[in-house]
Amino acid sequence: MTELQGALAELLALLIPVECVCCEVEDTVLCGVCAQNVRHLCKQPFRAEQESPSLVDVNGIATLQVVAAGAYRDELARCLLSFKRSGQWRLADVLAPCLAKAVESAIGGRTGFLLVPIPTNGRAYRKRGFSPVHLLLLWVRLRRLLPHCASIDALQKKRSWPMDRLPTAVFHMLTGRLADVLPGRESLVQGNGQKGLGRGERARRVRGSMRVRRRRIKDIRGRECILIDDVLTTGATLAEAARAVKAAGGVVCGAVVLAATRPPAYAPFAAEDDPHGVIKTQSKNKWLKDE
Ligand SMILES: [Zn+2]
Structure with a gap:
């Protein structure tokens, strides 16, 4: 950390109270102990x-x-x-x-x-x-x-919405409706994010996307x-x-x-x-x- 960065960090800490993102100790966004722990976790x-x-x-x-x-x-x-x-x-x-x-x-x-x-x-x-x-x-x-x-x-x-995903989208719309009435189908309607998606579905979503x-x-x-x-x-x-x-x-x-x-x-x-x-x-x- 340069002196200027350090001074700016102190000034910002005064203006906007911050706390360590890991242990919540005050005045720094990442305290020395937690920074050291991050480095340790990446040691090998x-x-x-x-x-x-x-x-x-x-x-x-x-x-x-x-x-x-x-x-x-x-x-x-x-x-x-x-x-x-x-x-x-x-x-x-x-x-x-x-x-x-x-x-x-x-x-x-x-x-x-x-x-x-x-x-x-x-x-x-x-x-x-x-x-x-x-x-x-x-x-x-x-x-x-x-x-x-x-x-x-x-x-x-890729910016354009690929037409080859249309069947998947229709499937999701239908299963989304089904999920409203069928118990245990929630996993099929996870929204647009990839969190919680299984291997196959996740792979299908990203294929051809880059x-x-x-x-x-x-x-x-x-x-x-x-x-x-x-x-x-x-x-x-x-x-x-x-x-x-x-x-x-x-x-x-x-x-x-x-x-x-x-x-x-x-x-x-x-x-x-x-x-x-x-x-x-x-x-x-x-x-x-x-x-
Ligand atoms: Zn900490």
């Missing part, structure tokens, strides 16, 4: 795709390798949730280095990767006015946390890309992003997320133990060769 990045049904095939082989900075729990979950709501720089100051560390673990000292952030959906963007992942990557760049990796805002959500911006296609064609997202759940969003980047000619080497909601039950994969990094390049990686 781990491989996380195995618990995400959209990222493994029927044989249990990963279709996209994902490294998570930490498990989505305790201070990390509260800090990230709060950051997604408000985007406070103090939270970014703690979260961005955790993300950068996970990327370092994934690439293992190699260089030349393009970091590709996952776009926020339009509704969330309009509500918040910013994209948390883009903000974190901006922080990574401003702090020069990953000087050997460039980030590129290549992906976008594309690479036309002016960015030449920048990612043939380049090794790493997808960046904040939270990993079923992996449907990452799978769709990987599809879009590959369709535009990019080489998707893997993904890095800040937190995984379903961390593996076994001890975290010791990413730092592997001198070559967790995410393998095309030549070393079986699943990439299979495409």
Whole structure:
């Protein structure tokens, strides 16, 4: 924290009373103890795709390798949730280095990767006015946390309402009506958000929803890309992003997320133990060769 940032934070604390987003101690948006706990939760990045049904095939082989900075729990979950709501720089100051560390673990000292952030959906963007992942990557760049990796805002959500979703929408309208009269059908009418949706439904919703911006296609064609997202759940969003980047000619080497909601039950994969990094390049990686 620079002196100016510190002074501004103190001034703001006087004007607008704040409290720690984790423990509610006053005068700071994230206290030193909780910041330390966030860093501790992200101490050992781990491989996380195995618990995400959209990222493994029927044989249990990963279709996209994902490294998570930490498990989505305790201070990390509260800090990230709060950051997604408000985007406070103090939270970014703690979260961005955790993300950068996970990327370092994934690439293992190699260089030349393009970091590709996952776009926020339009509704969330309009509500918040910013994209948390883009903000974190901006922080990574401003702090020069990953000087050997460039980030590129290549992906976008398709704006038009795809006609191939019409049958699904009609189905939802009908089942929505049915849910009013049938007990136990509530799960079919979850509204527009993805929370609470099962694997299949979530995957169907995001399939074909992203594309690479036309002016960015030449920048990612043939380049090794790493997808960046904040939270990993079923992996449907990452799978769709990987599809879009590959369709535009990019080489998707893997993904890095800040937190995984379903961390593996076994001890975290010791990413730092592997001198070559967790995410393998095309030549070393079986699943990439299979495409
Ligand atoms: Zn605290």
